[in-house]
Amino acid sequence: MIDFRVEREKCTQCGSCSKDCPSRIIVMDGEGYPAIAPEKESFCLRCEHCLAICPAGAISILGYRPGESLPIKGGYPDPLQLETLIKGRRSVRRYKPENLDAALMQKLLEVAWHAPTGVNSRQVRFTVLDDRAKVARLRDEVMEGLIRLDREGMLPASKAYYAKFVKLWEKHRVDLVFRDAPHMLVASAPKSLSTPKEDCMIVLTCFELYAQVCGVGTLWNGIASWAIDEMLPEVRRSLGIPDDHLFGYAMLFGKPAVHYARTVQHRPALIHRVP
Known part of the structure; x- marks a missing residue:
């Protein structure tokens, strides 16, 4: 059992989870909510894309709930x-x-x-x-x-x-x-x-x-x-x-006994661009 659950009071029926499911086993049911048929559960990759992509935090799976995940917005380091x-x-x-x-x-x-x-x-x-x-x-x-x-x-x-x-x-x-x-x-x-x-x-x-x-x-x-x-x-x-x-x-x-002050420099990357 993958324990796929949808909090309907939160779900906006956007369909993002269905579109992003790698196994394409999430479908929108007759009422417009995401669902997984029991016979399709064995095809679940347990990737949790559905939990991660839901903007409303309405989907839980495998016993994991969105409220226990870290929010991504503003959490990544900047490019530099x-x-x-x-x-x-x-x-x-x-x-x-x-x-x-x-x-x-x-x-x-x-x-x-x-x-x-x-x-x-x-x-x-x-x-x-x-x-x-x-x-x-x-x-x-x-x-x-x-x-x-x-x-x-x-x-x-x-x-x-x-x-x-x-x-x-x-x-x-x-x-x-x-x-x-x-x-x-x-x-x-x-x-x-x-x-x-x-x-x-x-x-x-x-x-x-x-x-x-x-x-x-x-x-x-x-x-x-x-x-x-x-x-x-x-x-x-x-x-x-x-x-x-x-x-x-x-x-x-x-624990290091040495600390470095700056990055190093290397020759240009070896890159082959396919024509």
């Missing part, structure tokens, strides 16, 4: 603010040695969860290390595994440079894999989905941008991602990532 956010975000490799507030961390995850996914599948899974001690334990496990692979000559040829990370850790306890970050997030999704990799990357992008405006630094961590997913499957299992999930990517995050 968004441009500054996109151009100004930085990969953070220096963090303060402290945990984020638990409420802030939860908020970051909940907002990122609203990112778009293929066919609105919404099955991206967050694996979160929410305490510095947990990241330290993971680091020790990963470094122990990399040390073993290096000593046994088992590092893949394409990842031979990991030997440098191992030596720096063994000799100087310099952590170039996890960067002494207090937290880590892994996004994964069922391989059976139409777009598992894309879903994970979009969700992490949304997480990163929202984190930036909340004063939280982030780092897309390919070094840790490849180590865990490609070289040390036992670590993946210890993190509890399901076997049937595609490992999207790992992202470090926490």
